Amino acid sequence: xxxxxxxxxxxxxxxxxxxxxxxxxxxxxxxxxxxxxxxxxxxxxxxxxxxxxxxxxxxxxxxxxxxxxxxxxxxxxxxxxxxxxxxxxxxxxxxxxxxxxxxxxxxxxxxxxxxxxxxxxxxxxxxxxxxxxxxxxxxxxxxxxxxxxxxxxxxxxxxxxxxxxxxxxxxxxxxxxxxxxxxxxxxxxxxxxxxxxxxxxxxxxxxxxxxxxxxxxxxxxxxxxxxxxxxxxxxxxxxxxxxxxxxxxxxxxxxxxxxxxxxxxxxxxxxxxxxxxxxxxxxxxxxxxxxxxxxxxxxxxxxxxxxxxxxxxxxxx
Numbered sequence: 283x284x285x286x287x288x289x290x291x292x293x294x295x296x297x298x299x300x301x302x303x304x305x306x307x308x309x310x311x312x313x314x315x316x317x318x319x320x321x322x323x324x325x326x327x328x329x330x331x332x333x334x335x336x337x338x339x340x341x342x343x344x345x346x347x348x349x350x351x352x353x354x355x356x357x358x359x360x361x362x363x364x365x366x367x368x369x370x371x372x373x374x375x376x377x378x379x380x381x382x383x384x385x386x387x388x389x390x391x392x393x394x395x396x397x398x399x400x401x402x403x404x405x406x407x408x409x410x411x412x413x414x415x416x417x418x419x420x421x422x423x424x425x426x427x428x429x430x431x432x433x434x435x436x437x438x439x440x441x442x443x444x445x446x447x448x449x450x451x452x453x454x455x456x457x458x459x460x461x462x463x464x465x466x467x468x469x470x471x472x473x474x475x476x477x478x479x480x481x482x483x484x485x486x487x488x489x490x491x492x493x494x495x496x497x498x499x500x501x502x503x504x505x506x507x508x509x510x511x512x513x514x515x516x517x518x519x520x521x522x523x524x525x526x527x528x529x530x531x532x533x534x535x536x537x538x539x540x541x542x543x544x545x546x547x548x549x550x551x552x553x554x555x556x557x558x559x560x561x562x563x564x565x566x567x568x569x570x571x572x573x574x575x576x577x578x579x580x581x582x583x584x585x586x587x588x589x590x591x592x593x594x595x596x597x598x599x
Contacts, residue, residue, distance in 0.1 A: 295442060301436040307438050313547045314368055314441035315502060320527030320539030321448035321494035325524060329452075329466030329531035330488045332529060333388070336377070336395030338520035339402045340370035340493045344500025345510050346406065347416055352428060359429035369539035370497025371490050378489035382482050396518065399466040403516035417511035420504060438448070444502060445540065448495055453536055464488055469536065496524075530577050532584025541586045549552070549573060 297308055319341070326332050344366030351362040377398050380390045407415040426434045431437060455461040463484045466474050474481050504510050514520065528534075531542025553569045581588050 317543035336399035339399040340496035342515040344497030345504035348501040371494040374493025406512035414555035532586035
């Protein structure tokens with residue numbers, strides 16, 4: 283995509299809330315938010331090839347941190363979100379050190395990330411100071427300083443800014459030696475080590491950046507829904523929602539997570555609304571699953587690489 287096409291697409295997205303209904307704006311908010319989370323995961327899961335199924339833990343850490351700092355210390359979430367991101371990065375560093383230092387790969391690394399997410403869920407469920415199993419509820423004030431808005435179009439623009447910022451970070455990484463090393467590690471880690479690349483260092487850095495961005499997203503999650511439940515925010519389903527976007531769109535590509543979010547999020551929301559009527563609850567999951575099966579069978583590298591080849595280009599990564 284050339285710069286003018288990027289600017290045109292951005293201008294359209296900026297103007298859309300003026301002509302869209304409230305329900306459609308809500309869907310776009312979710313598209314941007316999951317696109318942001320998918321882009322953050324893409325750094326460690328797509329480019330580096332380290333499959334983390336515990337990224338929900340970083341969302342929870344970021345959300346709880348910003349909410350508690352606001353409730354107990356009066357700190358605005360606009361600052362608390364970066365503190366939450368930093369704490370999520372600390373957790374990411376611990377997970378990465380244990381995993382990468384001891385050479386855990388594949389399913390073993392998956393189990394490690396899942397285990398840490400479950401530990402966080404159990405701890406949050408048993409600490410009464412942060413709401414315990416009932417969760418933490420945030421009082422709505424409508425004060426923008428508290429990351430709260432009367433008009434949901436404000437959430438639209440914040441979510442769009444988050445997605446664009448994460449995409450910018452990934453674009454910078456992709457163009458630097460850092461990104462080249464990450465892709466090389468994904469393709470053949472042993473060969474990289476033989477050539478003198480410090481694979482442990484670069485995998486650690488990838489996890490730090492990925493967990494920090496995901497932790498920032500936790501603040502948006504908390505103040506968009508005004509509640510944090512341990513079973514939801516630290517649960518495996520949220521991690522799956524995060525990773526499935528880049529997998530469907532094209533993991534390890536710049537626009538894959540965004541395209542995946544544009545495909546899956548409306549499908550999930552619209553099918554849930556349609557099939558949820560008349561007692562057909564859960565049928566939307568069938569439609570969701572059929573699409574995923576089709577992508578795995580016919581588009582194993584994701585939708586974005588396929589579309590790029592179809593229109594005569596090549597993926598960015």
